[in-house]
Amino acid sequence: MKKIIPFLLIITFFSCKKDVLDISPEDRISEDAVWTDENLIKAYHTELYNAIPHGFYIHMYSKYTDEAINTAPCCGADIFKQDTYNPDNITGVSGGDFWGGYMYYWNQGYQYIRKINVFLEKMGAQDAIQFQDKARLIAEAKFLRAFDYFELIERYGGVPIVTQSYALGDSATFKRNTFDECVAFIEKDLDEAMPDLPARYLSTDANFGRATQDACMALRSRVLLYAASPLFNTDNDRQKWQKAADAAGALLNSGYSLYPDYRKLFILPSGAPEDEYIFCRNFTTTNGHQAPMHNLGRRYGAYGGWWASNGPSQNLVDDYDMTNGEPPFVYTNGIQSVNPASGYNPSHPYWNRDPRFDASIIHDSTIYHGDLIEEWVSTDGNQWGYDSYKQSSDNPRGGYILKKFMPDADVPLSWQQTYTIPWPYFRLAEIYLNYAEAKFELGDEAACRDYISKVRARVGLPPIPATVTGEALRRRLYNERRIELAFEEHRFFDIRRWKIADSVENTPIRGMDVIKNLTTGVTTYTPVQLIQKIPYDEKMNLLPIETNEIRRNPELTQTPGW
Structure with a gap:
């Protein structure tokens, strides 16, 4: 493809009298000045971390799949309400x-690939300045480029690999590389980055959130798991599953541990002590987020995901x-019924x-923030909680509100409050589940059950019984990932790489009608269909x-089928 590449920093030069027009601008920093000043180089480099989207934007990816009830009327999120996205509106x-x-990551991804390539070229130039942290910053940039390419390939499959920057007026031809070529390029960047990175930073270290050897290993684990999955591994090459198992296995004994309190893990402020996060986006009070106000209900002056569009x-x-370890429901030919072994009570x-x-x-x-949450509507529909x-169009229709990442009562809920809860990119529980999945596909069902059970043990659930095997174990594996990693931007991509999205996305999205008889005080719970998406296409x-x-x-070339 021939394309004119815009300059990162547009600087216009006029050839004229030196004393009239050859004057350094005073309202901005010239490009030459950036690459001759250590502090400016580090500032440029720090901004490169914005290449990786976090999950606390107004529209979380949960509403793009079956984790939430998407009622967004506009602003891009609406095209995933019924899967009406296409090349003209994406x-x-x-x-x-x-x-x-940044669900459509193409523009963002390639803008940052160019910025990273500029950085690597400037740092590799013969006349580049030398400073103490230079090798580490170069290594971090390669990690960020690898992460950027993963964000692209999980969305689009194989994409053009661009390894140099282009100046204003340059033309170049790009074609898609294959998915496997992109994976190999990501691995190459990670291999080159690791020797100049520290093994890890503790969560209390000011550098926590920068690239490390362990972050490289965690990214490799996810990349190779995707590469081995049915969407991208069409002939089920067992060697790809072995590579995925090895990549996850390399992190199993690296000094990380599951945080003992699942609820608290996701509301700790940035910088708090914990050993589960391998790589995350930290926030400060000056660059924090407002995820609680985006996602809680109107009781707290919040918007339920904006237009109540992120209710679970x-x-x-x-x-x-259930707490006895049994699923509450079983499915026969797609029909749901109560699992009699579970103890589930519809009342x-x-x-x-x-x-x-x-x-x-x-x-x-x-009970949240000391308040009793009341989702009920009276039998006659004239009164409600x-x-x-x-009560408000900012309260989700389905009867549920996001609690994960929402702070406890010791933190105020206000638009004037800036929140510093970090966004987890990689954590140990994911690595356990990556390993479990790869081992399952390799036929080691005992290891699969063991590592699923390690994740479940954190919250006191019994282990997966040895009698759960084959496709039944696969269902438990997939479900464990759904539950443990809920609202962390995995579900959208997991159901696609597993090639089960046709079943998941064709299932109606439901909420719960909570009906209260004000005379008897009895409350009934009835699931209700709220969204039916258009038929899912491969x-x-x-x-x-x-x-x-x-x-x-x-x-x-366009993505196949589009």
């Missing part, structure tokens, strides 16, 4: 906050096990559930590239 989710949280779904709630659907349910989701009768969707396993990008670059 750029509606190409920005941060209101505009989709009944689909997700149904998948939390009290929130009793005796996996503790991660109450840690992650606010429901009717939850303060947290009901009838092409939706990957995102399309915007139409205008294809028109500008005729040698760039």
Whole structure:
């Protein structure tokens, strides 16, 4: 494809009298000055970390899949409400906050690849300045480029690999590289980065959140797991599963441990002591976020995900096990019925559930910030609880509110408050589940059960019984990942790489009608269908590239099927 590449820093030079026009600008820093000043180089480098999207934008990826009930009326998120995205509208989710949280990552990704390439070229120039941390910064930049490429390939499959920057007026031809070529390039960047990085930083270290050897290993684990998955490993090459198992296994004994309190882990402020996060985005009071105010209900002056569009779904709630370790439901030919071994009681659907349910989701009768949450509507529909969707359009329709990442009562809830809860990119529980999945695919079901059970043991759930094997074990594996990593931006990509998105996305999105008889005081709970998406097509396993990008670059092929 032929494309004019814009300059990172546009500087206009006029050839004229030196004493008239050859004057250094005083309202900005010239490009030459950046690369001759250690502090400016470090400032440029620090900004490169913005290449990696975090999950606290207004639109979380939970609403793009079956974790939440997407009621967004606009602003990009609406095109995932019923999967109506296409090459003509996909750029509606190409920005941060209101505009989709960078789900369409093409523009953001390549802008930062260019910035990283500029940095690497300037640092590698013969006349480049020398300073103490230079090798480490170069290594961090290579890690960031590897992460950037992973963000691209999980969305689009193989993409063009660009390893140099281009000046204003340059033309160049790019074509898609294969997915496997992109994986090899990511591994090469990680291999080159690791020798000049520290093994890890403790969470209390001011440098925690910068690239480390362990962060490289965690990224490699995820990349190779995806590469081995059915979407990208079409002939089920066992060697790819072995590489995925080895990559995850390399981190199993690296000094990390599961934080003992699942609920508390996700509300610790940046800099708090813990040993589960391997790599995360930290925040400060000057560059913090407002995820609680974006996602809580109107009781707290919040917006429920904006337009109440991030309320957890009944689909997700149904998948939390009971405390005896049994799933609450079984499915026969797609028909749901109560699992008699579970002890599930439809009259009290929130009793005796996996503790991660109450840690992650606010429901009717939850006590949160000292308040009794009331989601009920009276039998005649004329009265309702303060947290009901009838009270405010900023209260989610489905009867649930996000609790994961929402602070406890010791932290004020206010738009004037800046929140410093970090965003986890990689944590030990994911590595355990990566390892479990790879070992399952290699036929080592005992190891798979063992590492699923390690994750479950944190919240007091019994281990997966040895009698759970084959496809039944696969279902438990997939479900464990769904529950443990809920709202952490895994679900959208997991169901696609597993090639089960057709089943998941074609299942109606449901909420819970909570009906209270004000005479008897009896409350009933009835699931209700709220969204039916358009029929899922296999092409939706990957995102399309915007139409205008294809028109500008005729040698760039569209994502298959689009």
